[in-house]
Amino acid sequence: MEKIIQPMSGYLAFVLCILTALAAGYAFFAGWEVAGVILIVLFIFITKGIMIVNPNHARVLTFFGKYVGSVKQNGLLWINPLYGSHRISLRANNLNGQTLKVNDKMGNPIEIAAVIVWQVSDTYKAVFEVEGYQQYVQIQSEAAVRHLATSCPYDRMEDENADITLRDGGEKVNDMLEQELNARLAAAGITVKEARISHLAYAPEIAGAMLQxxxxxxxxxxxxxxxxxxxxxxxxxxxxxxxxxxxxxxxxxxxxxxxxxxxxxxxxxxxxxxxxxxxxxx
Incomplete structure (x- = not known):
């Protein structure tokens, strides 16, 4: 489960880096080589812990393979130099799905595509629960659109008793798609902000007959x-x-x-x- 941590401010560490660099230079100039080497090692140690987190970004920290926490605070920060850091974006993403050819509930071949707005909400799951969360979103989104198409008829000409059709469902169809996407992508720590059908038509081989x-x-x-x-x-x-x-x-x-x-x-x-x-x- 995601754990948020608050690192130290990086400005103090930045000042210490400058001071240790100046002190190391003075030590070598004065002939204190041992002290100069120690100061150089200290300079590298402090510098490695400095990191910058941009707005709507986060860092996932590990310590020798163990999850330590996630940093969502923005700015110049300082962490334990021994921590491993994985950068991840928290910005909203648009997925313009490709047009899929699939059979509807009545077996008619149709073409369908969707536009999905998603965002990382749990950095731990996004990094450690799935292999490549962006590819996971793309594949699961395609599966959800296919499942939606096979669950509803295209229109009421095929099934007059249908409660919801893809053509006339409107917001209900979009809500069904959004709910299924959230259920599928919860394992990856992804939240779907919006999902809408962007393209819906009969497949070319039956489009003429259906128009008639x-x-x-x-x-x-x-x-x-x-x-x-x-x-x-x-x-x-x-x-x-x-x-x-x-x-x-x-x-x-x-x-x-x-x-x-x-x-x-x-x-x-x-x-x-x-x-x-x-x-x-x-």
């Missing part, structure tokens, strides 16, 4: 509305003709009138009228 299917579905839905409206208009016309006693029609004439009105109202092109110059029954 969508167009057919839209046409059928539009025709259904047109027929529903046309039936209402015909019903209203017959009712008003009967109520106002404009003309009396037998059942055969009513059927002919209904047929003509439905053709006019439901036809794709404007109807061409035929004028009857005789009586109603000629």
């Amino acid at each position: 299917r969508q167009q057919a579905t839209a046409i059928v839905a539009a025709r259904s509305k047109i027929v529903e409206g046309a039936v209402g208009m015909v019903e209203m016309a017959l009712e008003q003709l009967s109520r106002k006693q404009i003309v009396t029609l037998d059942e055969e004439r009513k059927a002919a009138m209904v047929s003509n009105l439905m053709v006019v109202l439901c036809g794709e092109k404007a109807a061409t009228p035929v004028l009857n110059t005789g009586s109603l029954y000629q």
